[in-house]
Amino acid sequence: MSERKAWSEKRAEIMSRPAAGAAYEAARIRFELGEAVRLRREELGLTQTEPAERAGLKQPAVALFEAGGTMPTIPILERLADALEVRLSVQFQPLREAV
Numbered sequence: 001m002s003e004r005k006a007w008s009e010k011r012a013e014i015m016s017r018p019a020a021g022a023a024y025e026a027a028r029i030r031f032e033l034g035e036a037v038r039l040r041r042e043e044l045g046l047t048q049t050e051p052a053e054r055a056g057l058k059q060p061a062v063a064l065f066e067a068g069g070t071m072p073t074i075p076i077l078e079r080l081a082d083a084l085e086v087r088l089s090v091q092f093q094p095l096r097e098a099v
Helices: 007-015 020-043 049-055 059-066 074-083
Strands: none
Touching: 007 020, 020 049, 020 059, 049 059, 049 074
16 A cells, blocks of 8 residues: 655645646636635625626626636626726736745
8 A cells, every 4th residue: 555645745746747837827816816806795795696696697606706616707807896896907917936
């Protein structure tokens, strides 16, 4: 029977695979977008249903988005921004230097 690997070893193994970096980055973006929507919705004291209706979506779509489970299109982000009374801003930023 093989010995169990520590999470750090397993993560290093996974991240060494060819497309792992891109998949990790896509997951990070989905999570950060979802978190931003959730925080703004909570700041406004809204349920998931309220911004969903304002954006022409269903509540489960907002729940899935907030959980980082989907990558929305720019038009969907614009509709969510309007529903949450904010302006959508898309930026390109320099990559951070590896430390």
